[in-house]
Amino acid sequence: AQKVTQAQTEISVVEKEDVTLDCVYETRDTTYYLFWYKQPPSGELVFLIRRNSFDEQNEISGRYSWNFQKSTSSFNFTITASQVVDSAVYFCALSTKAQKLVFGQGTRLTINP
Amino acid sequence: DSGVTQTPKHLITATGQRVTLRCSPRSGDLSVYWYQQSLDQGLQFLIQYYNGEERAKGNILERFSAQQFPDLHSELNLSSLELGDSALYFCASSFNPDRPNSYEQYFGPGTRLTVT
Numbered sequence: 001a002q003k004v005t006q007a008q009t010e011i012s013v014v015e016k017e018d019v020t021l022d023c024v025y026e027t028r029d030t031t032y033y034l035f036w037y038k039q040p041p042s043g044e045l046v047f048l049i050r051r052n053s054f055d056e057q058n059e060i061s062g063r064y065s066w067n068f069q070k071s072t073s074s075f076n077f078t079i080t081a082s083q084v085v086d087s088a089v090y091f092c093a094l095s096t097k098a099q100k101l102v103f104g105q106g107t108r109l110t111i112n113p
Numbered sequence: 114d115s116g117v118t119q120t121p122k123h124l125i126t127a128t129g130q131r132v133t134l135r136c137s138p139r140s141g142d143l144s145v146y147w148y149q150q151s152l153d154q155g156l157q158f159l160i161q162y163y164n165g166e167e168r169a170k171g172n173i174l175e176r177f178s179a180q181q182f183p184d185l186h187s188e189l190n191l192s193s194l195e196l197g198d199s200a201l202y203f204c205a206s207s208f209n210p211d212r213p214n215s216y217e218q219y220f221g222p223g224t225r226l227t228v229t
Contacts, residue, residue, distance in 0.1 A: 043223055
């Protein structure tokens with residue numbers, strides 16, 4: 001069975017601080033896909049990134065970066081120089097090819113001005 | 114804007130009633146997924162359709178059913194509603210044959226169902 005664990009239920013930081021959201025996953029599949037989604041207070045789920053199991057290269061997109069480590073089954077998300085607009089619930093998710101997403105419980109991130 | 118549309122945005126109904134939620138996938142996407150988000154269960158996969166055919170089932174109650182039509186829009190039918198069915202219901206779409214390695218799912222804005 002597949003499982004995603006986001007151990008941090010809530011994180012609160014002051015604006016401009018860096019913050020890392022942890023994600024640990026379990027799967028027996030050798031090919032799988034990892035995702036991060038953002039759910040702002042308005043409620044929609046916004047796709048942020050997909051990572052393939054065979055590509056361990058880290059990725060940076062502006063203030064966002066993702067660290068994928070197969071050895072520790074982790075796919076962590078770092079926001080650099082956080083801003084109030086980053087306040088949201090962030091979900092890590094796992095799937096195999098073209099199949100359902102298994103979500104973690106989410107981390108509520110609050111950025112205080 | 115993800116390109117996935119869902120209607121209605123909000124729905125308030127009484128216990129025992131039946132409702133239908135509608136979803137239109139992104140242009141070109143063949144697969145539609147339904148998810149339920151509740152405070153106690155988190156985000157749970159309900160059912161997947163691919164090009165009109167049921168592909169996978171998750172934790173979907175027997176009182177719930179879905180279908181995908183030839184124009185690829187999908188409907189989720191919830192019947193004999195109970196208070197515990199109150200939740201945010203999301204539809205997502207993926208898999209465009211023109212981009213076969215694109216496995217990310219794009220979500221609609223959701224339908225907030227309140228059962229009173």
